[in-house]
Amino acid sequence: MKPLAPQNPIEALYREGRKTFIELVPDGGARLDALFHTAPALGELAVGVVYGYLHDRQGLDPRLQEAAIFAAIVAAGMVGPPLSVHFKTSLAQGLAAGELTELLLLVSAFTGFPRAVATADQLNLLFAGANLPSPPPPPPRAVAVAFCESVRRGHPSFAVDTLVRKLLRKPHKLSLHATAADRVLVESYVGQETTPRGTVLVRVTGADVVQVRAYVPAAT
Template structure:
């Protein structure tokens, strides 16, 4: 008869959370060992809850989950490992560098400038370590928004089909949402306010529009 106790739910969550963390952070295993070397039980609890349970919930997409986490860390003044870790997991989950700085700026109004400045100071070092230019290029949404406005004003330098130009110029309203660090979805509305006439899938690289694909919604 085996003398081993049954595996507890917490052990399962920790195992799953550890795997998720290592998938997101290149040096994840080493980082976990170093961070929780003295109190391994704390590592099991923290990693199990955050990456074993919360990380796999389906109510938030990965980008939004990391954006919320990053904002909460800034607001709580948790510079150090929490900010460093979620900087990496945020990028791995599809947040663009400029979206992280935008979150920091937004949080500063509620967290207070001292905490925001402390977080910005650490971001300077994290950007350098990751070889990310400072300040980062505009967010994908900003690039796509500027592109759409240029087309609507007849000034875009990006080669486009006549159908896409016509769609952007005739739409009464645009809803623009980044879905990854390089992808933006534009919903184009005309006289039907609840259903877009078409969608544009825009690929962004830095400040450049790489491709624009049109999808008819109705």
């Protein structure tokens, strides 16, 4: 029996990477074909590594992965296809437009203003092409922080029940984590405790809180 030829690992990674890219980016297949028309082998290598191998690693959540990639693109001054591609994949992976501008501001302090300004200029076009407002609404975490402060002051910006008030009141320590472009988890701790007394889910649309729900551990 003739032995089977070993499978080319790059080809396998490219197939998986192309599938992932098409799921994230509308017309992703056509975009890849146009981008790597002159050097298809480069496309196989780049897509296979980024979207076939790195994208599938489980050490970072997708939002953090895309945030790191976006920051690296800004730092490198890549305002061409890398920026436009990862603008779309960042939104697809749950980063809010306002989080991208926050990342741009943060990176500018380390990479220099000229590269940040060049990126901002391209972001204007990308926001317009995606029918997104520019400047974008505040990041979801910033909206949630303001909401929590309004509850602590006794004048919540969104109607809440007694349990939410209890979890967000002082002197409880709050730890806020944006998990998507429209939601933030708020963990409530007391003193030096390492287990939260409860969690509050804050859902936002743009700059507005639209839903608040509290969760507490079941009694044992």
